[in-house]
Amino acid sequence: MQSANGAVVATEALTRSFGARRAVDGVTLSVGTGETLALFGPNGAGKTTLLRMLGGLLRPSSGKAQIGDAILPGGPEVRGRIGVISHQTLLYDALTARENVEFAARLYRVRDPRDKATEALDRMRVLDRADTPVRALSRGLRQRVSVARAIVHSPSVVLADEPFTGLDVAGAKALASLLGELRAAGAALILVTHNIDEGLGLATHAAIMDRGRLVRHEIRSAVNPSSFAREYQELVSANG
């Protein structure tokens, strides 16, 4: 599942254009087993586009993206290893939380989908509302269900786009602990967030994207949180 150099997720000069505009411009990065890359960047920097390419939803215009040895966008096999937490919940309002997560489990060919769904909902502390239609849940609870849905198949790669959105303290704690568990099990995480503290708190590596390019990419231990935060602030204000 790891590629030759040990990376689980790897990109090389990855580029995606929409017409004349380069949303992602020559991004090269890699994330290994058990590593967490916190990816920061102003709105419009291309983070979501990058994640969509890594999730197999978008084809690169040029360059390469790989999960293990498989080149993206790959086939069903590759997609089965990836868990996607989007900033939309990807849930069906009319179905219950349990039904949503169980459906995802079946989509991902999980054995014992029912049990795994229950387990996932429990890990996100939302099992007591499992049989409520999603429509009746608050935004925070929906987000918890959405996370449960994303990881029910125990993915080895988790692409999380602002997963803490809408979560209250309890929810955020559950998510952080869940991500820690996944990481301990060897999953590679890419976490897009605006929250410097949250991001740096979970990360082994940190990066900043601006206008499609990776402008900073280093190991967490080399990062000074306050100067990092300042640099990021400047970048965000410069972007207007």
Next chain:
Amino acid sequence: MGELLRDAWLIARKDMSIEFRTRSAFLSAIVFALLAIVIFYFAWDATAVSAIDLAPGVLWIIFTFSGLLGMHRSFGVEQPDHAIDGLLASPVSRESIFLGKALASLVFVSAVQVIAIPAVALFYNLPIGSVAIPLAMIALLAAVGLVAVGTLFSAMAVNTRLAELLLPMLALPFFVPIVIPAAQATAKLMSGRPVGDAVGWLKLLVAFDIVFIVACTLAYPFTLEE
């Protein structure tokens, strides 16, 4: 192949569960069908046109428009919260997404027909008992063609402005080679002709179904952003 069908069935079941929970599209389609029957009845001069002459037309017009009502929901359910991404990111193939949705729509349209066709027979005093089986077969073949085309256009229309206007506008010309054979075959059956007379029309219907199921399934991945 087995996986394709299994995944399609999984997705179809999900769509049907959602529709069953809300039932709004189904109920609208039924109400529409019943209203249309009533309106056609009152617009009909029974002394000039016999029920048997009128009924096939009424039946298939109702089929067309109530079928349309069901089509929008096909990809409409994936819109809120971008649930379609959940399907696209998963290991299921794009073709199975399309087939699963088409299958769910087929169940929907057939369920509407199961109510609408007997209703037409009832209100117009039509003796369809003897031709029930051939009629059911025609209805099924027509439904298959309708959902093949309707599901694809639903996938496209849902991403446009004027989605609710666009879907009928695109789909209706494609429904014509379904409705003409179906109505003609129905007319033959109802006026007591042997089934053999309607075979030409049935062949056309089957050919349409095969061509468009294949074409629309193959076309679906092209409607996705890549």
Next chain:
Amino acid sequence: MKPTPLSVAAFAAVVVTCIRAIFFTPLEAVQGPAQKILYIHAPAAWVAFMAFALVALASALYLWLREDRLDRIAEASAEVGVMFTTVVLVTGPLWGKPVWGAYWTWDARLTLTLFLWFVYAGYLVLRGAVEDRALRARYSAVLGILGALLIPFIHLSVYLFRTLHPRPILMKPSAPSLPGEMLTTLLMAFAAFTLLYIALLRARYRYAVARDNAHPPEEYSA
């Protein structure tokens, strides 16, 4: 529209053909002057269907090669094609009324042309309803191909309908057995209309290029 050699030639060809048709081609014995609509009606129908064939071909090639030029060709051909289709649908009844006594008789070919018009209309409305250029091109291409698949089925449906529902024998202009001078005029008309189609296609294509260059593609919110 800037006059190019092609457009001038096309315009001239159409005018010359019209003059020849009106003044220098004999009257048809039975139908009289109304028959001369043939010289517009038939070539316009030829162009209408040919234009759609190009839409379908460009659509298929676009899905394969993803070249923007192909999408613009499809767009241009559709807009020009729908114009010619409208001409067919207008001249048909105008011809039908004096000759057959009715504006519309569900004649097989005219009915097929009517459906062609619906497909064109759907195609153009679809294009108008999608703002993102890449999405619009993909959707249009799919519709272009499906529309091409539809036409034979419509034809078969109408044909089967006709053979099972014989109509009273109507007078029909029979192109192949036209006497010499009429045939010549007709062939000239076909050539002139084809030239006109190409000229209009090019002009419309150029417009599409200019429009696309003036408005860079919309931003995609990443």
